[in-house]
Amino acid sequence: MIRRMVSASRYIIAIPFAFTFLFALFLIVYQSVSVVRTVFTINSIAEFSVASVKSIAIAIIECIDVYLIAIGAYIISIGLYSLFIDYDAPLPRWLQFDDLDDLKRNLISIIVAVLAVLFLKEVFSWDGGRDILSLGLSISAMILALVLFIVKFKSLPKAADHRQDD
Numbered sequence: 001m002i003r004r005m006v007s008a009s010r011y012i013i014a015i016p017f018a019f020t021f022l023f024a025l026f027l028i029v030y031q032s033v034s035v036v037r038t039v040f041t042i043n044s045i046a047e048f049s050v051a052s053v054k055s056i057a058i059a060i061i062e063c064i065d066v067y068l069i070a071i072g073a074y075i076i077s078i079g080l081y082s083l084f085i086d087y088d089a090p091l092p093r094w095l096q097f098d099d100l101d102d103l104k105r106n107l108i109s110i111i112v113a114v115l116a117v118l119f120l121k122e123v124f125s126w127d128g129g130r131d132i133l134s135l136g137l138s139i140s141a142m143i144l145a146l147v148l149f150i151v152k153f154k155s156l157p158k159a160a161d162h163r164q165d166d
Helices: 002-044 048-086 099-123 132-155
Strands: none
Touching: 002 048, 048 099, 099 132
């Protein structure tokens, strides 16, 4: 009985799966509406100056940033589903996860991309008044720490490697 209960408990992951999936869906729809509004705003700009083009570029970068976060939530939701609920779900190879470490590596890759887009947005909006170098160094340090984390995970043996045959 306990064995069946423990086996069935994996379905509790349906809760974070559902919420991360809904969060991804919400962000995609919300940002898509924002993109449509941005396009209409671009069409209403009468003058094409360096400042207005820079403003448009920043808006596009912000849109990309939100989409990246939405894609990250989607990938996490699919990863949770495939790892805990339906291991044989028909997914493309790039969306298949063998263990939680694969999911962590994927999440870290998305975080690195979001940090890079965040820095790019700051560079585009830089007015010379803020210390952008310290921001760049801080983001670089974070990315380096995340990359080292991924490299360390790759070098560690998998949990399955420690199991002994009964």
